[in-house]
Amino acid sequence: MTDKPEVKTSKAIDDARVAAQKVSDAAKAHGTMLSFACKDIGMDCKFQTTAPTEAELMKKIAEHAKSAHKIETISAELMGKIKKAIKK
């Protein structure tokens, strides 16, 4: 058939989709997907992120805080704010 190259391309896309699906399936299995929006802690910032676990979410938030807000270390006070702002 003539559709072989196309099949190959869509296979790569499918693989990526399957990988993404696995992550969201894992989240579903745990029953929650955690989300955080920077504006919820009073930042004038459109950043928002999701992760299946709080540890993963905190890692993403820490990276964002560092790159976007020059916050090298998240203080206990800020950590408290963030935890309150995390939506389950």
Ligand SMILES: [Zn+2]
């Ligand atoms: Zn931000």
